[in-house]
Amino acid sequence: MGLAVRGFLGLVLMFLYLPLLAPFSAALSDVDGHWSLAPLAAMAADPSLRSAIGNSLIIAVAVGLITPLLALACAQAVRTLAIQRSILVVVLLPLFVPGVSLGVALAVSFQVFGVIPSLATMVTAQVLWALPFAFLIVLTSMASFDTVLLEAAHTCGANRWQAFIEVELPLIRQGLGGAALFSVILSCNETIRTALVQGGNNTVATLIWSRYQQVGLGPELHALMALIIFLTLGLITALAVLETRRGR
Amino acid sequence: MTPTARRDPLALLALCIPLLGCALLVLVPLAVMVTVSFWERRLIGFEPALSLEAYRDFFSGVRLQVLFRSLGVAGLATALMLALAYPVAFVCAYRLPPRLTRLVLFLLAVPFLVNYIIRTFSWAGLLARNGAVNRLLQAGGLVEQPLDWLLFSDFAVYMGMLAAYMPFMVYPIWLSLSTIDRRLVEASWTLGEGPLATFLRVVLPLSLPGVAAALIFGFVSAFGEVAVPVILGGVGYQLLGNTITSSLDVLNYPLAAAMSTVAVLGMVGLLVLWLRLFDLRLFLGRVMGR
Numbered sequence: 010m011g012l013a014v015r016g017f018l019g020l021v022l023m024f025l026y027l028p029l030l031a032p033f034s035a036a037l038s039d040v041d042g043h044w045s046l047a048p049l050a051a052m053a054a055d056p057s058l059r060s061a062i063g064n065s066l067i068i069a070v071a072v073g074l075i076t077p078l079l080a081l082a083c084a085q086a087v088r089t090l091a092i093q094r095s096i097l098v099v100v101l102l103p104l105f106v107p108g109v110s111l112g113v114a115l116a117v118s119f120q121v122f123g124v125i126p127s128l129a130t131m132v133t134a135q136v137l138w139a140l141p142f143a144f145l146i147v148l149t150s151m152a153s154f155d156t157v158l159l160e161a162a163h164t165c166g167a168n169r170w171q172a173f174i175e176v177e178l179p180l181i182r183q184g185l186g187g188a189a190l191f192s193v194i195l196s197c198n199e200t201i202r203t204a205l206v207q208g209g210n211n212t213v214a215t216l217i218w219s220r221y222q223q224v225g226l227g228p229e230l231h232a233l234m235a236l237i238i239f240l241t242l243g244l245i246t247a248l249a250v251l252e253t254r255r256g257r
Numbered sequence: 258m259t260p261t262a263r264r265d266p267l268a269l270l271a272l273c274i275p276l277l278g279c280a281l282l283v284l285v286p287l288a289v290m291v292t293v294s295f296w297e298r299r300l301i302g303f304e305p306a307l308s309l310e311a312y313r314d315f316f317s318g319v320r321l322q323v324l325f326r327s328l329g330v331a332g333l334a335t336a337l338m339l340a341l342a343y344p345v346a347f348v349c350a351y352r353l354p355p356r357l358t359r360l361v362l363f364l365l366a367v368p369f370l371v372n373y374i375i376r377t378f379s380w381a382g383l384l385a386r387n388g389a390v391n392r393l394l395q396a397g398g399l400v401e402q403p404l405d406w407l408l409f410s411d412f413a414v415y416m417g418m419l420a421a422y423m424p425f426m427v428y429p430i431w432l433s434l435s436t437i438d439r440r441l442v443e444a445s446w447t448l449g450e451g452p453l454a455t456f457l458r459v460v461l462p463l464s465l466p467g468v469a470a471a472l473i474f475g476f477v478s479a480f481g482e483v484a485v486p487v488i489l490g491g492v493g494y495q496l497l498g499n500t501i502t503s504s505l506d507v508l509n510y511p512l513a514a515a516m517s518t519v520a521v522l523g524m525v526g527l528l529v530l531w532l533r534l535f536d537l538r539l540f541l542g543r544v545m546g547r
Contacts, residue, residue: 011352014348014352014353017344017345017348018345018348018361021341021345022361022364022365024419024420025364025365025368025420025424026368027383028376028379028380028382028383028420029368029371029376029379030379031379031380031382031383031388031389032375032378032379032382034382035382078275079275079278079279082271082272082274082275082276082279083275083276083279085272086272086273086276089268089269089272090272090276096276098532099279099280099283099284100279100283102283103283104474104477105473105474105477105524105525105527105528106287106477106481106521106524106525107477107478107480107481107498107517107520107521107524108478108481108483108498109481109483109498109501109502109517109520110290110481110501110517110518110520110521111286113290113501113505113513113514113517114286114287114289114290114514114517114521115286116505116510116513117286117289117290117293117510117513117514118285118286118289118290120302120510121289121293133282136282137282137283140279168265169265169267169268170268194370197372198370198371198372198373200372200373200374200484201483201484201498201502205502205505214372214374217372217374217375217378218374218484221378221488222487226378234375234378234379237371237372237375238371238375238379241370241371241372242367242371245367245370249363
């Protein structure tokens with residue numbers, strides 16, 4: 010590998026990673042620019058922030074449970090039914106619809122059908138967004154599964170359900186886990202679609218967004234952003250390390 | 258194929274109900290949005306009608322300019338993203354050992370997992386008058402006064418979009434590049450073509466399906482972007498995305514629906530074009546293993 014290639018990739022990665030350090034200086038200093046933990050304390054004392062964290066957790070769990078199951082059903086349908094192309098187009102469509110348009114479509118629909126914005130409407134918006142990704146992940150893991158094994162299970166007297174639970178599920182479990190993890194991550198990140206159907210509820214992401222638009226960002230929100238970056242990167246690193254260990 | 262499932266009505270039902278649910282969840286809101294775009298706005302809410310008022314509102318005056326500007330900004334941003342994403346994908350497909358390729362592709366995905374609103378705020382912090390970039394430039398003696406066109410400018414908006422969506426564009430291009438049969442490249446060399454001609458006449462044409470997918474993806478994202486123009490463009494920087502949300506803020510649902518409908522139609526048009534030009538199965542072949 011040439012020096013130029015290495016330098017080029019290094020620059021690109023720096024371009025992506027260095028900005029992530031920016032909130033840390035604002036999060037760990039007071040108004041005069043000295044080191045301080047005051048922003049962190051202000052963050053911990055903010056009651057609307059606490060309820061936002063609670064909402065984020067509930068929504069993330071719901072999205073992480075619902076999305077992989079729907080993705081699994083759709084992926085199984087791709088293998089079983091003769092309408093592969095239609096299924097692919099419909100399930101992948103939200104990838105090609107601008108986020109704000111999807112949010113508007115949902116907000117207007119809820120309004121027309123008289124659905125009051127709640128955590129459930131926020132979950133709906135996020136499931137819709139996470140589904141294409143979860144679907145692709147499950148589909149990938151199912152591709153490496155040989156359906157001859159299902160035939161073998163049927164020959165041994167298993168019905169369709171038993172064959173799925175006892176033969177296929179253990180082999181595609183990792184894909185389902187990956188889909189769930191990815192759905193949770195997308196749920197924590199989703200902002201624009203969720204903000205359009207949030208009603209009076211806030212997730213951490215929509216709270217930061219609406220505070221910025223209403224009053225601007227205070228030190229406590231910089232502390233929050235730094236904490237989120239820290240936790241996200243920490244979690245990913247831990248998972249990556251676990252994954253490489255298991256690979257060996 | 259598992260023929261047993263087709264013969265088993267219960268299994269078929271177990272698949273069809275969630276599938277139908279997903280289809281309804283995706284298609285119904287879009288259909289409602291298109292419908293409402295023809296409705297009329299009332300003081301409180303809106304009521305059914307068959308009116309072009311919302312479209313007239315959209316296509317007259319300042320909002321039309323916003324549409325054109327959004328198309329222009331999204332187009333240029335997508336071109337910039339491609340200019341960076343293609344070399345990265347090329348390097349990953351041809352110049353790195355497989356282990357490093359996986360690592361680089363992984364590292365490209367990680368920032369995407371950090372909330373993009375937060376990433377965009379981080380850029381605002383970097384580019385501000387007293388931000389790290391200006392301090393670095395001043396400390397290095399490159400500028401005397403802090404540059405004030407770094408933030409709240411076109412420059413900042415393009416930087417924000419580049420950082421937000423460029424990594425996404427690497428994957429489809431890499432997928433296309435890495436499925437090219439190496440023997441074709443070797444054949445080109447054997448027939449006496451140099452590296453540049455081989456790239457232009459063999460590799461580049463064969464990678465076009467991935468490039469097109471990446472272009473659509475980048476363009477859709479940049480075109481519908483809301484946070485970047487608000488945070489990095491500053492007050493009064495209007496792109497279609499934040500114009501739509503602000504019309505929703507004043508509860509003008511038909512107008513928001515009409516603008517969204519135009520945006521979605523444009524994107525679906527691109528998608529259909531792509532499906533016509535390239536075989537979907539060729540592209541998904543790797544994902545689906547067939």
